[in-house]
Amino acid sequence: MMPKRKTLLYRTLPFLIIGLLAFVLYLVFFVDINKMIATIEQTSLPIYLISVVATVLEVGLFSSAWHYFLKPLSATLPFKKAFMYVWASSFIDLLIPAESVSGEISRVYFITHDGVDTGKAVASVVTQRILGTFLIIGTLISGALYLLIFQIPFPSLIQSLIYFVIAAATIFLCLISVVWFKENWTQNLIDKIIVFVERVTRGRWNLNAWRDKARKDTRTFYESIRSFGANPKKLILPILFSILSWFFSILVYYLVFAAIGYVLNWAILIVVYSLVVALKSIPVGIPWEFGVTEIAMTTLFGAFLGPEWLPIGAAATILIRIVTDLFRFVVGFGAIQWIGIKMVVESENIGEHQKEM
Numbered sequence: 001m002m003p004k005r006k007t008l009l010y011r012t013l014p015f016l017i018i019g020l021l022a023f024v025l026y027l028v029f030f031v032d033i034n035k036m037i038a039t040i041e042q043t044s045l046p047i048y049l050i051s052v053v054a055t056v057l058e059v060g061l062f063s064s065a066w067h068y069f070l071k072p073l074s075a076t077l078p079f080k081k082a083f084m085y086v087w088a089s090s091f092i093d094l095l096i097p098a099e100s101v102s103g104e105i106s107r108v109y110f111i112t113h114d115g116v117d118t119g120k121a122v123a124s125v126v127t128q129r130i131l132g133t134f135l136i137i138g139t140l141i142s143g144a145l146y147l148l149i150f151q152i153p154f155p156s157l158i159q160s161l162i163y164f165v166i167a168a169a170t171i172f173l174c175l176i177s178v179v180w181f182k183e184n185w186t187q188n189l190i191d192k193i194i195v196f197v198e199r200v201t202r203g204r205w206n207l208n209a210w211r212d213k214a215r216k217d218t219r220t221f222y223e224s225i226r227s228f229g230a231n232p233k234k235l236i237l238p239i240l241f242s243i244l245s246w247f248f249s250i251l252v253y254y255l256v257f258a259a260i261g262y263v264l265n266w267a268i269l270i271v272v273y274s275l276v277v278a279l280k281s282i283p284v285g286i287p288w289e290f291g292v293t294e295i296a297m298t299t300l301f302g303a304f305l306g307p308e309w310l311p312i313g314a315a316a317t318i319l320i321r322i323v324t325d326l327f328r329f330v331v332g333f334g335a336i337q338w339i340g341i342k343m344v345v346e347s348e349n350i351g352e353h354q355k356e357m
Helices: 002-030 033-041 045-073 079-095 102-113 118-149 156-181 183-200 208-230 232-259 266-280 292-305 307-356
Strands: none
Touching: 002 033, 002 292, 033 307, 045 079, 045 118, 045 208, 045 232, 045 307, 079 102, 079 307, 102 118, 118 156, 118 208, 118 232, 118 266, 156 183, 156 266, 156 292, 183 208, 208 232, 232 266, 232 307, 266 292, 292 307
């Protein structure tokens, strides 16, 4: 186990150092560091702690949404487990530099270990990801319209990023729609992938079992999707919880700025948050997207509010990242340990039961 941990450390540490160096250089050349430090020092601890509570509520609401997405699929997952699995998936998202998929894959793995069918597990996380994409598009459009209507300064950089994110999200939804409605296409694609793997491995692997399982899981996935359409009322609660989770995630930004003594327009926070989430979903190969996200957030705040706001934006960015990433990383690590212990205990119980049989 130790060699694997050392290998993971050796692989991630250089990228973390590169990200840290990039952010430090950005601060040195573009930000008044003394003003940034002074801003951080004036942070109101009680308000800042409320932002931590808001993060916990955000995760709880997101877990509730996932919990209720599974219910129409006749997949039982207690809320406690959903809550722990979401924290653990956050840890994996931050540790593995592929945030666009690693969290969903880990959640699918966790609940399939609990006996949930793979097709149902995939259907639940894919549906939740699609809803999240709709929320990004909706909040970006509504935030941009608000800024235009009330004539709030709207930098060209922000406009370009909004257009890019909306276009990319729309393309993603179109591709998902093809998969969503074309079961035969998906089955054929899976068969072609397996045939390709067989050719590459020159028949050394017998993939018939994999082919049968993939076909079964795909059928279950599409049956699950159809069950959502057959019971639209059961989607009300998960959609509501998802919207509330989205609100609390933006509230974290608002509270952090309030903690350092500034109140920002909600439209600005909504647009910046949505852009940051969209940018973070692009895997750049750096754990935590460290350095890249900080530079992007600080630049976005500076673009909206003016260069004089860069030290304040940098201070807020650092404090936000502590709440949204470092705090999640620590709690997620604890959740991973809890899950590992539970799996060991369950395996031992199964082994003892088989011996008794």
